[in-house]
Amino acid sequence: MTALLTVEDLHVDFPGKGRGAPRVQVLRGVSLSVRPGETLGLVGESGSGKSTLGRAILGLAPVRSGAITFAGERLDGLGRRRRRELAREIQVIFQDPYTSLNPSRTVGDTLAEPLLGQGLSGRAARARVDELLDRVHLPGGAGERLPREFSGGQRQRVAIARALALGPRLVVCDEPVSALDLTTQKTVLDLLLEIQEQSGVAYLFVSHDLSVVRFVSHRVAVIHQGEIVESGPAAVVTAEPSHPYTRALLLAAPVADVAAQRLRRAAFEQEYGSAAR
Incomplete structure (x- = not known):
């Protein structure tokens, strides 16, 4: 099966602290791929470069060299306008659902914003918002409430609904359950798997927790100090790592x-x- 996302020999570095300090290499020749409808788990400890890779795919981190290709199109070096157009295809779920939501706007308004930006009428956007809230199993009337009126797990459901609003083909999940308790983690992970089964969306699932990655992933790539050190089927890498x-x-x-x-x-x-x- 042809890959949906391909990362080839990717290098990312950032300026060092202080005048004349050498640049800090964060990613060193990273290569991986994500197929349509699959979950690739990217696992590593804090500072390993896993979140930087996700940000590079989203156009939020500078790429020094290498290539990022999505559905046959090079992403590295794309202009802002084309990046906005690709928002329909590539979305993200961040670690902290509260800080990623506008606290002064209702959930319904937050979910409707990208839909209106894509040209939907107000009525069509409201209908789509109701559909999204039902899809992530939030109660009726949730669209009229503010983020602070939800629990952490419910806010993450809202963040998932927002990521799904435009029907993306790929979602970058950046530590989406690490801020949740274990019971809520299981509920959110089950929801992500349910959505994938229904829609065929692909996930790049970034986490430091090998047990979480094992639960949701088809394949796993392990990143250490900016390099992929091991990859393969999730059942093998997470049970008998080499x-x-x-x-x-x-x-x-x-x-x-x-x-x-x-x-x-x-x-x-x-x-x-x-x-x-």
């Missing part, structure tokens, strides 16, 4: 049993501590 860094992530993942967690932590420190640094 790279020491991936094994360190697996041992560091929390488990419910306190005694087992203590043993895993000890094994992590003893065997793979240096690999994770």
Whole structure:
């Protein structure tokens, strides 16, 4: 199957702090692909470059070299106008649903904005908003409420509805459940899987949590210090990883049993501590 999104030999760097400081390399030759209708989980610790990759795909981080191709079109170097047009095709769900929503606007107004911007009439936009709210299982009348009137999990549902408003083919999910409690995480992840099954949307799912990535992903790519160190089917990479860094992530993942967690932590420190640094 032809890839929907392809990233080839991508390099991203940022200016160093202070005058004359060398530039900081964040991504070093990253290559990956996402097929239509699949979820690619991108997992790594804080500072690994995973969110920078997502931002580069969205046009929010500068690309020094390499190529990003979506549906056969090069994204790196696109002008602002074409980027706005591609908003129908590529959307994003951010980590913190509250700061990504306008606190002074009702949820209905927030969801209607991109629809009106694409030329829908007010009546058609309102009908689409009602459809979106129902799709993410929010109660009737939710469109008349402000973000502060929702729980964290409900606000993330609103953020998901906004990402789906224009019928995208790809959604970049940037740590979409890391700010939620475990029960709410499961509910939101189940919703994302349900939406994917119904619509065929593809996800690039960015996370630091290997267990979350295992739950939602078809394939997994592991990023460490700006480089992809391991990739493959989710069942293989998350159960029998070959790279020491991936094994360190697996041992560091929390488990419910306190005694087992203590043993895993000890094994992590003893065997793979240096690999994770």
